[in-house]
Amino acid sequence: MNDVLVAKNVSKHFGDFKALNDVSIAVPKGSIFGLLGPNGAGKTTLIRIINQITMPDSGSVFLDGNPLKPTDIQNIGYLPEERGLYKSMKVGEQALYLAQLKGMSKQDAKDRLKYWFDKLEIGDWWNKKIQELSKGQAQKIQFIVTVLHRPKLLIFDEPFSGFDPINATLIKDEILQLRDEGATVIFSTHRMESVEELCDHIALIHKSNKILDGKLNDIKRQYKTNTFEVGLQTSNPDDVVNSIKSKFEVLPATFKNLNDDIKLNIKLSEPTSSNDLLTFLTSKAEVHHFVEVIPSANDIFIQTVTNN
Amino acid sequence: MNHLSLIIKREYLTKVRNKSFIIMTFLSPMIMIGLIALVAYLSQINNNQNRNISILDETGLFNTVFADSEHIKYTFLNDISLDNAKELVNSKEEYGLLYIKKSNDSIQPYEDAKFYSEDSPSLTIISSLEDKIEKKLTDLKLVQDGVDIEKIKSSRTYITIGQESFEGQKTSKIDSYLKLAFGGAAGYLLFMFIIIYGNMIMRSVIEEKTSRIIEVIISSVKPIQLMMGKIIGTSLAGVTQFVIWVILGGVMVFVVSAIFGIDLMQIQSPQQEMIQQAMASSDAQNQAQEFMTAFLNLPILNLCVAFLFFFLGGFLLYSSLYAAIGAAVDSETDTQQFMMPIIMPLVLAVYVGVFTVIEDPHGTVSTVFSFIPFTSPVVMLMRIPFGVPIWQQILSFTLLVGTFVFTVWFAAKIYRVGILMYGKKPSYKELFKWLKY
Structure with a gap:
């Protein structure tokens, strides 16, 4: 079994409202899995079902091939979007309490906490109360508490909100490192640039249904239109453009370049290959810029959601 | 440690360490006892006050009725008019003046009584004065009707009903x-x-x-x-x-x-x-x-x-x-x-x-x-x-x-x-x- 987490045909109603409709996902081991979707699509419900906070009406969830059981909370680390800590409790005490609730022994929790506090250079916060910390500082504690018990599955809901760019990078690197150490990460966010940066797999949930699922690169390949962005330099631009237009489907393009070039998006149709296009272009003009247009996660998101 | 005991421990410690909880725990009994002590103290001061009451008894019936108690002293005024008596009592700053008016009836000379004072008098004092006058008048009437007061006193009996359950338990x-x-x-x-x-x-x-x-x-x-x-x-x-x-x-x-x-x-x-x-x-x-x-x-x-x-x-x-x-x-x-x-x-x-x-x-x-x-x-x-x-x-x-x-x-x-x-x-x-x- 190569999938750490599998959800099969999960449905959930709240009264008359259908929050999830027959949703299945499989999260491969060692991947960073992006769970995407517009607000209110049902992501949080799915995450809560995985965390056994709510029970599905039908369908089942498997962790490492076995149906979820109450003790599995020790294997999952969850950073909810609505996060918080006991404001009047001391940092160290609180972290110890939460770690023990996850099944760690007190000594083990202490050792791990020391490791993380040293790593993030916040050792002197131990006796501070949460209300004395800034929001970003509290977020750091929250992150540590989430990963402290070395869960094999980490679930982050908008992990970067509230962080400045420096700390966001710090946390991002920690997530990547945890992944490299063998953890699997489910990552729910609206920030497409971090999806682009981190995720290998994505699933898109829209109006309670899963409408897209797979490796990010496969999806991009699926969504690409065989379009190439080219920049050309020539003495008689009109002739060149016309001769290109007679052979290919051409759209205007905008990109930044040093020279005042002809800028075009050229869409290829089978069986023409990119090499054929390049050969054709070099015979007509000097090629300064030649890039395949790959749809961004943002484009895919908007396109799929609006088409549905 | 299992979850429940962890949670109980945390809840207990957070409550007990909470500042307002600690303050309430130690302050409430002090405030309570303090208040009770204050009330006790004040009522004691109140009771300790000595009061002088002058009595102008026109009937002459009540000479023996008003005996001085710990906090109240009675003074009988004789051969003085009501107006003068009022003036006198007021000038001596006494608590008040009890005026018992005589009627023309020689058998029942009591007509009515009035209490003059600077401020409105305490209820307990008035009712104790009333009690004394009532008792004296009742006795007088009984004597007039030929009843032996001593006999009434000796015939008064006190009883308590013993209680016992059917199983024989005394209550x-x-x-x-x-x-x-x-x-x-x-x-x-x-x-x-x-x-x-x-x-x-x-x-x-x-x-x-x-x-x-x-x-x-x-x-x-x-x-x-x-x-x-x-x-x-x-x-x-x-x-x-x-x-x-x-x-x-x-x-x-x-x-x-x-x-x-x-x-x-x-x-x-x-x-x-x-x-x-x-x-x-x-x-x-x-x-x-x-x-x-x-x-x-x-x-x-x-x-x-x-x-x-x-x-x-x-x-x-x-x-x-x-x-x-x-x-x-x-x-x-x-x-x-x-x-x-x-x-x-x-x-x-x-x-x-x-x-x-x-x-x-x-x-x-x-x-x-x-x-x-x-x-x-x-x-x-x-x-x-x-x-x-x-x-x-x-x-x-x-x-x-x-x-x-x-x-x-x-x-x-x-x-x-x-x-x-x-x-x-x-x-x-x-x-x-x-x-x-």
Whole structure:
């Protein structure tokens, strides 16, 4: 079994409202899995079902091939979007309490906490109360508490909100490192640039249904239109453009370049290959810029959601 | 360590370490004792005031009636007109002037009496003056009608009816008052405990919701564990506070009365007064003995066991409801609409306890209410000193436990859904829907 987490045909109603409709996902081991979707699509419900906070009406969830059981909370680390800590409790005490609730022994929790506090250079916060910390500082504690018990599955809901760019990078690197150490990460966010940066797999949930699922690169390949962005330099631009237009489907393009070039998006149709296009272009003009247009996660998101 | 004990420990420690909790724990008994001491002190000052009252008695009948007491001195004025007497008393700044007017009737010379004073006089003084005049006039009349007062005095008899149950157990009035005191104290204690610590549980649930930590916690533990942990932890904190109050209160009563020489016990509650009245009617020698037998006659073992069980059962029943309310709302101001149905049965229980159990501990009303789970803890605790058959206690407790299991299930449902609901002010209809989620 190569999938750490599998959800099969999960449905959930709240009264008359259908929050999830027959949703299945499989999260491969060692991947960073992006769970995407517009607000209110049902992501949080799915995450809560995985965390056994709510029970599905039908369908089942498997962790490492076995149906979820109450003790599995020790294997999952969850950073909810609505996060918080006991404001009047001391940092160290609180972290110890939460770690023990996850099944760690007190000594083990202490050792791990020391490791993380040293790593993030916040050792002197131990006796501070949460209300004395800034929001970003509290977020750091929250992150540590989430990963402290070395869960094999980490679930982050908008992990970067509230962080400045420096700390966001710090946390991002920690997530990547945890992944490299063998953890699997489910990552729910609206920030497409971090999806682009981190995720290998994505699933898109829209109006309670899963409408897209797979490796990010496969999806991009699926969504690409065989379009190439080219920049050309020539003495008689009109002739060149016309001769290109007679052979290919051409759209205007905008990109930044040093020279005042002809800028075009050229869409290829089978069986023409990119090499054929390049050969054709070099015979007509000097090629300064030649890039395949790959749809961004943002484009895919908007396109799929609006088409549905 | 398992989750429940971890949660209980945290809840207990957070409550106990909370600054306002500590301040309340140590300050309340001081304030209470301080207030009682102040009242005692003030009333003592008041009683200590010496008062001079002048009497202008035109009839001459009352010369022997007004004897000086510790704080009141009487002066008789003779051969002086009323106006002059008033002026004189006013100029001497005495408390007041009692004027007894003579009528023309030689057989019954008393016409009426008036009390002149600067400020309106104290009620007790007026009624004591009235008593004295009334008594003298009654005696006079009896003599005039040819009745021998000595005979009346000697023929006056005092009796007490001895009470004995069919099983041969001797009881007395003291007994009843003692039972009443025990039952009342137990019921009232439970009532107070539920109100104070139920609210505390509710607030702590709301706090978890507003600080948004709830989702982190319940991704680790089951909501019902969290709820039970909260209830148990808070009750333990409550018991701690109560014990400290009792100990501190005791010590302070001792210290204050030693320092200021004020006998705090002099300030009597109505119950103490009743006990004393009951005692007054019996022989002084027997008093202590009777009190002891009355005390030993109480079903002490039954009382302790029942107190423990009903107290626990009642508190858990109500506190699970408080927890559910806390989970259903976003802030304390939204709790009002849900508080009514909780407070109503509690208040009802106390009223039933106070008004019917005293009159008739085994009457229909008391019996019925000691079976209804929401009133049974308070009412049953008040009834038990009067002797309730064991089967009734067991039945009532079984009903209580059954209801408790149901309310915990109900509260846990509301709790599970409610703690993750933000920004909504739920209606009863909505709560009902949550049960089905």
